[in-house]
Amino acid sequence: MFKKLLSIIAMLVCLTSVSLAQTVISGQVIDESSSEPVIGANVSIEGTTTGAITDFDGNFSFQAKGNGQKNVIISFVGMTTVKQNVQLDGTPIDLGTVKMASDAIGLQEVEVLASIAVDRKTPVAVSTVSADKIDMKLGNAEFPQVLKSSPGVYVSDAGGGYGDSRISLRGFDSENVAVMINGVPVNDMENGKVYWSNWAGLGDVTKTMQVQRGLGASKLAVPSVGGTINILTKTTDAEKGGNVFMGMGNDGYLKTGVTLSTGLMDNGWAVSTALSKTSGNGYVDGTQFEGYSYFVNISKKINDNHTLAFTTFGAPQTHGQRRSYVSEEEYDRYGKRYNKDWGYRNGQEFNTNENFYHKPQMSLNHYWTINEKTDLSTSAYVSVGRGGGTGIVSEDRHFESAYRDNSTGGIIDWDAYVANNRNEDGSSKGAYRAGYNNHLWTGALSTLTHQLNDNWTLTGGLDLRYYLGEHYQQVEDLMGGDFYVDTQMASQPHRQTQVGDKVGYHNDGRVQWQGLFGQAEYSKDQLSAFISGAVSHQAYQRIDYFSYESGTETTDWQSFLGGSVKAGANYNIDAHHNVFINGGYISRQPFFNAVFLNYQNDVNPDAVNEKILSGEVGYGYRNKGFRANVNGYYTLWQDKSFVKTVWEDGNPYTANLLGVNALHKGIEIDMSYRVNHKLTITAMASLGDWRWMNDLEDVQIFDDQQNPIDTVNVYIAGAEVGNSAQTTAALGVEYEVFPKLKLTADWNYFGNLFADYDPTRRDSEEFSGKSAYEMPSYNLVDLGFNYAFQMGGFDGIFNFRVNNVFDTDYAVQGLQGGVDELGNMTMSGYYMGLGRTYSVGLKMSF
Numbered sequence: 034m035f036k037k038l039l040s041i042i043a044m045l046v047c048l049t050s051v052s053l054a055q056t057v058i059s060g061q062v063i064d065e066s067s068s069e070p071v072i073g074a075n076v077s078i079e080g081t082t083t084g085a086i087t088d089f090d091g092n093f094s095f096q097a098k099g100n101g102q103k104n105v106i107i108s109f110v111g112m113t114t115v116k117q118n119v120q121l122d123g124t125p126i127d128l129g130t131v132k133m134a135s136d137a138i139g140l141q142e143v144e145v146l147a148s149i150a151v152d153r154k155t156p157v158a159v160s161t162v163s164a165d166k167i168d169m170k171l172g173n174a175e176f177p178q179v180l181k182s183s184p185g186v187y188v189s190d191a192g193g194g195y196g197d198s199r200i201s202l203r204g205f206d207s208e209n210v211a212v213m214i215n216g217v218p219v220n221d222m223e224n225g226k227v228y229w230s231n232w233a234g235l236g237d238v239t240k241t242m243q244v245q246r247g248l249g250a251s252k253l254a255v256p257s258v259g260g261t262i263n264i265l266t267k268t269t270d271a272e273k274g275g276n277v278f279m280g281m282g283n284d285g286y287l288k289t290g291v292t293l294s295t296g297l298m299d300n301g302w303a304v305s306t307a308l309s310k311t312s313g314n315g316y317v318d319g320t321q322f323e324g325y326s327y328f329v330n331i332s333k334k335i336n337d338n339h340t341l342a343f344t345t346f347g348a349p350q351t352h353g354q355r356r357s358y359v360s361e362e363e364y365d366r367y368g369k370r371y372n373k374d375w376g377y378r379n380g381q382e383f384n385t386n387e388n389f390y391h392k393p394q395m396s397l398n399h400y401w402t403i404n405e406k407t408d409l410s411t412s413a414y415v416s417v418g419r420g421g422g423t424g425i426v427s428e429d430r431h432f433e434s435a436y437r438d439n440s441t442g443g444i445i446d447w448d449a450y451v452a453n454n455r456n457e458d459g460s461s462k463g464a465y466r467a468g469y470n471n472h473l474w475t476g477a478l479s480t481l482t483h484q485l486n487d488n489w490t491l492t493g494g495l496d497l498r499y500y501l502g503e504h505y506q507q508v509e510d511l512m513g514g515d516f517y518v519d520t521q522m523a524s525q526p527h528r529q530t531q532v533g534d535k536v537g538y539h540n541d542g543r544v545q546w547q548g549l550f551g552q553a554e555y556s557k558d559q560l561s562a563f564i565s566g567a568v569s570h571q572a573y574q575r576i577d578y579f580s581y582e583s584g585t586e587t588t589d590w591q592s593f594l595g596g597s598v599k600a601g602a603n604y605n606i607d608a609h610h611n612v613f614i615n616g617g618y619i620s621r622q623p624f625f626n627a628v629f630l631n632y633q634n635d636v637n638p639d640a641v642n643e644k645i646l647s648g649e650v651g652y653g654y655r656n657k658g659f660r661a662n663v664n665g666y667y668t669l670w671q672d673k674s675f676v677k678t679v680w681e682d683g684n685p686y687t688a689n690l691l692g693v694n695a696l697h698k699g700i701e702i703d704m705s706y707r708v709n710h711k712l713t714i715t716a717m718a719s720l721g722d723w724r725w726m727n728d729l730e731d732v733q734i735f736d737d738q739q740n741p742i743d744t745v746n747v748y749i750a751g752a753e754v755g756n757s758a759q760t761t762a763a764l765g766v767e768y769e770v771f772p773k774l775k776l777t778a779d780w781n782y783f784g785n786l787f788a789d790y791d792p793t794r795r796d797s798e799e800f801s802g803k804s805a806y807e808m809p810s811y812n813l814v815d816l817g818f819n820y821a822f823q824m825g826g827f828d829g830i831f832n833f834r835v836n837n838v839f840d841t842d843y844a845v846q847g848l849q850g851g852v853d854e855l856g857n858m859t860m861s862g863y864y865m866g867l868g869r870t871y872s873v874g875l876k877m878s879f
Contacts, residue, residue: 056121059094060128062087062107064135069152071109071133073707079104079116082772086710088657090608097121110165111240112136113271137240137268138303138332139342142400142410146216146480147263148250149243154561156601156613158246158651158664158701160184164267167239169777169819172834172872173282173313176236177229181781182763184701184719185246185260189756189845190867193372194388195315195322195352196230201757202246203666204697204723205259208624211251212262215344216478217396217414218255222500222544223625225256231392231418234326234348237290237309240265246701247649247666248599248617252480252550253496254567256621258645258668259697268342269303269332270294274879278309280832282872286313290326301334316867317355319375319384319444324350340400347393353384354422358848358862367443369842369865376436376445383447389467390420411479418472426506426517426537427463451513460529461514466536471503476546488557496548496569506537522579535579538632542625543574545590562602569595571622575629588634593622595642609656616648627674630687637676639689644671661704668697677745677793679734688734688745690793694726695754715765721785723754725792728801748800749792755805756846759785773821784810788860790849799852806850806858811843811866824877832874840869 062071070091077084078097085095097103100121105128107115112133119126135141150159160183171179175198181188185203202210208225211218214235220227242264245251249261273296280288290309297303307328314321328346335341355372363371375384396414403409429435436450437443454462476498483491508530511517516529519536530536552565572592580586601615623640630637651664675690699721706714729747736742753759762782769775787805795803817834845866850859 055096057125062091062131065132074109076107079106089660136271139268150250153611156603156615160244162242173286187757192355193317194320194354196233202259204754204757209258211255211257214264233324238266238328240267254569269305269330272296276878278876280874283870284314303332305330318370318372320353322352338402342398345395349391351389354386356386376447378447387423392418406484408482413477416474421469423467425463426466454513459515461511461517464508464517465510466506467509468506473501490554493551498546500544502542505535505539539578541576545572559605564600566598595620595622611653613651619645623674631685658707665700670695679743681742697723711769713767717763719761721759725749725752748795753787753805755787756789758783776818779815781813788847788849814838827877830876835871837869
């Protein structure tokens with residue numbers, strides 16, 4: 034009897050040990066297309082909370098209780114979920130390397146066109162923001178604001194209107210920063226600028242955004258002096274679904290939208306769409322806005338070798354602007370929301386400056402897998418932009434101050450203006466006009482990639498663009514008069530105009546571009562390296578319909594050759610440490626207004642290319658849950674294009690100010706630490722030193738007969754480059770309070786912020802040796818939380834965000850004045866930054 038009892042007890046112990054067995058499950062998750070680790074993927078036993086989060090090497094390991102057949106689920110935002118069956122019996126299970134594919138059709142091919150940088154392989158300094166981070170941190174802020182915690186980046190609300198944000202990288206404004214959407218350059222082909230109001234809907238459709246600082250990884254001849262902002266939009270979802278969302282916020286902010294996707298159907302077709310509407314009063318007074326955005330992608334997998342994809346997106350919008358800087362006295366009197374450019378007319382808000390624009394972009398992409406070693410990706414695109422901004426064309430340049438009423442908050446009394454805007458002959462002293470900047474932009478980009486062997490990959494391609502810009506002013510409202518007399522047309526110097534007539538100016542700019550590029554890339558073991566080159570021909574033509582008689586209004590084409598050469602290498606010392614180095618030279622063609630002077634058909638015979646020499650070194654460290662990057666850069670900018678015009682006997686004469694150089698150098702540090710599956714900490718510091726290097730003295734100006742008439746001086750040696758904070762820092766915390774509820778907190782510091790100024794206006798000796806005007810540094814704190822839930826078959830996300838929690842007063846941008854009687858630099862005015870703002874949002878996915 035006793036022996037039987039012992040046997041039963043032993044059997045129960047064995048059964049208990051089996052039922053309580055714990056099986057260790059481990060493995061590594063990588064991206065199928067890039068072979069890079071997938072960081073932060075969720076790995077769990079199906080139907081349970083047992084699991085782990087992949088670390089910075091993509092590794093995971095956890096213990097699973099129980100026994101028998103179970104499914105391991107691996108999921109990550111933007112990638113197709115992986116399911117693997119395992120047998121739990123106490124024996125360790127190594128799933129090995131698990132490959133995750135993108136949940137978007139054609140994304141890998143777009144990444145090739147866009148030259149996406151790969152961690153620990155591409156030798157450039159890079160920051161990447163994913164779609165879920167954009168959803169979490171953007172709220173009702175401007176799209177570029179999501180980058181403000183990236184090293185070397187400065188984002189300004191500028192005038193504070195919808196879409197008026199400006200962004201700079203390492204002290205270079207947008208004309209020296211390449212912005213690319215799905216690999217297609219979008220910098221204006223006449224002046225290089227990027228107007229974010231044209232792309233106000235990008236936050237809804239961005240799949241990922243990557244900032245490549247410095248020369249960047251793009252193979253094209255693009256203006257990546259400060260860096261490249263690479264934006265990849267959604268392609269077509271591989272799985273059927275969609276979502277609806279709604280957001281509300283301060284000052285009447287309201288946003289609604291919907292996305293739908295068929296997924297990849299059996300016939301090889303797939304369609305994804307997104308629509309949204311955004312409106313509000315604006316934080317700054319008089320900046321009401323209304324915008325729409327749309328996105329459509331249609332893909333067709335013809336066979337295993339060919340895929341066609343058509344994409345179109347756009348964002349028609351209109352918004353009031355604050356174009357005038359505010360003085361300290363006006364700020365003290367009216368506060369940080371003050372805008373002196375608006376008022377009431379017949380009881381309705383009326384803004385001097387209203388921006389309106391619609392710039393749809395359409396592209397047809399063809400992806401061809403020629404064989405197992407060769408691929409061809411081609412994109413043909415067209416963009417048609419129409420719109421501009423309003424203002425007053427007037428005999429009186431100071432009408433605003435004459436009709437600005439301090440008793441009503443310092444805004445314009447438009448009713449009084451209209452009542453006094455009529456001359457005795459019935460003509461209007463001033464007219465409300467719209468300045469149009471319409472354009473037609475077409476292009477084609479084709480990239481051939483061939484894997485020569487296991488170590489060498491060759492890439493080459495063609496970049497073609499054509500741009501036609503139409504620029505004119507048009508009368509929109511006579512403001513109380515019967516007609517307006519325009520004096521600018523050469524053939525009719527006293528022309529009476531009505532609503533719809535062109536006034537002021539009317540000219541076209543044509544730009545053509547042909548480019549070739551190539552790259553050789555080597556990768557073996559711990560070493561990866563590349564050398565690339567690009568050459569481009571750019572030609573300009575100007576047609577002026579107002580200033581010249583018929584038959585003389587068109588210039589000859591003015592042609593310029595440019596290009597770039599870049600090289601770099603990355604070496605992975607071991608699994609934790611890597612170092613990289615890159616360098617390059619850019620010869621960039623002058624902009625349109627440096628080729629044609631004085632806003633006329635006056636061809637500048639001495640226009641030259643700008644030369645940029647840049648180099649960078651960097652170090653990276655990766656360990657379980659921790660990653661850090663340190664890099665230093667040196668960018669020498671030579672022959673910055675400046676022109677100076679002086680007037681003699683009522684005639685303008687212009688000199689090229691050649692030999693103006695600037696040096697941008699600095700150190701950047703960024704790191705992130707996943708303390709555990711609940712807490713992640715990020716940090717960044719960027720220390721820049723950006724200065725003009727030399728003065729110019731006694732630059733001679735000649736008249737039409739080459740007789741010397743005047744000299745020009747520019748005193749900028751040692752002066753800091755303005756309009757961008759040279760010292761920035763950030764600290765971010767993301768904490769999961771309980772499953773599905775995440776809190777975020779972000780602190781940002783901006784210092785060594787110098788006012789904006791035109792270097793050519795530092796033309797008297799009193800500026801010699803003077804620093805630029807330094808504006809006060811400032812700190813901002815943002816808070817938010819996201820809660821994920823399920824309801825009625827929907828996956829929901831609730832978002833709440835507060836930016837500038839402490840309602841800090843700060844100047845985000847300023848305009849430098851002259852030198853006072855004590856020898857100190859002065860300020861002309863400021864743009865004040867936004868105070869406390871908030872937003873709440875709800876997205877329901879199905």
